[in-house]
Amino acid sequence: MKTENISISNSDKMGFLISLSTMLSSGITLVESVDSILEDAKGNLKIFLTILKDDIQQGKRIYLSLSKFPNIFDKVTVNLIKAAEEAGTLDSTLKQVQINLKKDTEFTDKVKSALTYPLFIFVVFVGVFLMILIFVIPKISKIFLSLKLDLPLPTKILIFLSDFILKSTVPILVGLMISIIFLYFLYKLKKRALIQFIFSLPIVSGLIQKIDLTRLTRSLNMLLSSGVNISYSLDLIEDIVINKNIVAMIAYAKENVAAGKSLASAFRKYKKYVPSLIIRVIEAGEKSGHLDKSLLETSEYLDYEVTNTLKSLTALLEPIMLVVIGVMVGGMMLSIIAPMYGLISQVGGAGN
Numbered sequence: 506m507k508t509e510n511i512s513i514s515n516s517d518k519m520g521f522l523i524s525l526s527t528m529l530s531s532g533i534t535l536v537e538s539v540d541s542i543l544e545d546a547k548g549n550l551k552i553f554l555t556i557l558k559d560d561i562q563q564g565k566r567i568y569l570s571l572s573k574f575p576n577i578f579d580k581v582t583v584n585l586i587k588a589a590e591e592a593g594t595l596d597s598t599l600k601q602v603q604i605n606l607k608k609d610t611e612f613t614d615k616v617k618s619a620l621t622y623p624l625f626i627f628v629v630f631v632g633v634f635l636m637i638l639i640f641v642i643p644k645i646s647k648i649f650l651s652l653k654l655d656l657p658l659p660t661k662i663l664i665f666l667s668d669f670i671l672k673s674t675v676p677i678l679v680g681l682m683i684s685i686i687f688l689y690f691l692y693k694l695k696k697r698a699l700i701q702f703i704f705s706l707p708i709v710s711g712l713i714q715k716i717d718l719t720r721l722t723r724s725l726n727m728l729l730s731s732g733v734n735i736s737y738s739l740d741l742i743e744d745i746v747i748n749k750n751i752v753a754m755i756a757y758a759k760e761n762v763a764a765g766k767s768l769a770s771a772f773r774k775y776k777k778y779v780p781s782l783i784i785r786v787i788e789a790g791e792k793s794g795h796l797d798k799s800l801l802e803t804s805e806y807l808d809y810e811v812t813n814t815l816k817s818l819t820a821l822l823e824p825i826m827l828v829v830i831g832v833m834v835g836g837m838m839l840s841i842i843a844p845m846y847g848l849i850s851q852v853g854g855a856g857n
Contacts, residue, residue: 508556508573508574509573509574509575509576510576511549511552511553511574511576511577512549512574512576512577513548513549513550513553513577515606515610517549517550518577518606519603519606519607519610521542521550521554522599522600522602522603522606523603524538524541524542525538525539525542525599526596526597526599526600526603528541529595529596529599530596530597535561535567535595536558536561536562539554539557539558539561540558542554543555543558553574553577556570556573557570557571566587566590567586567590567595568583568584568586568587568590571583571586579744579745580741580744580745581724581727581728581741581742581745582602584728584733584737584741585598585601585602585727585728585731585733586598586599586602588728588731588732588733589731592731592732598731601727601730602727605723605724605727608723608808609720615811615812615815618819622819622822622823622826623822623823623826626826626827626830627826627830629830630830630833630834633834634833634837635670637663637837637841638663638666638667638670639667639670639671641841642663642664642666642667642841643667643671645841646664646667646668649664649844650664656844657840657843657844659836659837659839659840660840660841660843660844662840663837663840663841710748711814712811712814712815712818713747713748714748714750714751714778715807715810715811715814716747716811717746717747717748717751718751718779718783718807719804719807719808719811720742720745720746721742721745721746721751721755722783722800722801722803722804722807723800723801723804724738724741724742724745725738725739725742725800726797726798726800726801726804728741728742729796729797729800730797735762735768735796736759736762736763739755739758739759739762740759742755743755743756743759748778750775750777750778751778753775754771754772754774754775754778754779757771757774757775758771758772767788767791768787768791768796769784769785769787769788769791772784772787782806783803783806783807786799786802786803786806787799787800787803
């Protein structure tokens with residue numbers, strides 16, 4: 506079985522981490538803890554726990570088992586657990602990982618909720634547009650064409666689209682299915698490149714940059730607090746960020762740190778992408794010997810900033826979307842009504 510393809514939901518992962526850390530804190534052995542969680546597990550969670558239990562019974566370290574499941578545990582989490590096993594603090598580290606996962610999940614939920622409303626409005630508009638083209642326009646177009654009215658361009662476009670959809674329904678559906686399959690495989694094969702393209706768009710890029718900085722500082726704090734050296738920590742967090750500028754900054758920071766220079770000096774070169782306040786806080790943390798605490802404070806500040814940015818974007822998007830959709834729907838209705846007024850005026854003129 507290819508374990509690298511197995512994934513579980515965030516709620517299942519959180520439940521596993523909470524249960525395992527609680528049982529380990531109570532003095533229950535690792536095998537007994539996993540066996541207890543396995544009793545009520547289903548689906549991919551059951552497969553994951555079965556493999557984990559078998560590995561532990563064979564004497565393997567837990568972090569080695571977790572590394573088999575990259576879709577469940579990233580490199581940062583695996584190395585945190587590795588450091589915890591070596592230090593004998595597995596139960597407390599699992600709690601910290603669970604807290605970090607909870608923050609990440611809340612973070613993702615904030616982004617999803619900010620995008621849900623505009624997406625819903627767009628889907629409703631497409632639905633209304635298709636209903637008008639399929640059910641309304643064909644009936645009205647027969648009247649217009651039979652009377653040989655001089656139709657405005659928008660009305661002609663609507664009639665053309667309506668005819669095209671009704672006469673080419675099967676080819677359109679087949680083309681749509683092929684397009685969806687193509688996009689699915691493109692996403693699977695070029696996922697990172699596709700995500701980077703979407704996240705490099707003007708409005709989105711600034712927000713993604715802040716999200717990446719939040720993940721960077723939070724993960725770096727956890728790794729340093731667990732005793733992982735800064736060079737290796739930077740190497741691990743390179744995989745969890747998306748923005749290419751932040752990736753380049755981490756790569757430069759690794760070189761800087763390896764050469765004996767400070768992390769703050771590396772970040773300062775990329776001050777276009779990192780707020781000066783964050784650089785100063787990290788610099789103060791390095792000088793005082795409390796870099797991990799400075800990173801924690803930085804991640805909390807960035808989390809607050811992202812939340813506020815999302816609220817502002819949502820508040821701005823809602824009225825804009827409503828106005829745009831209103832104008833488009835109004836334009837369609839006007840394209841239908843305008844010829845009717847022309848017909849009425851012609852009839853009125855003929856009567857006089």
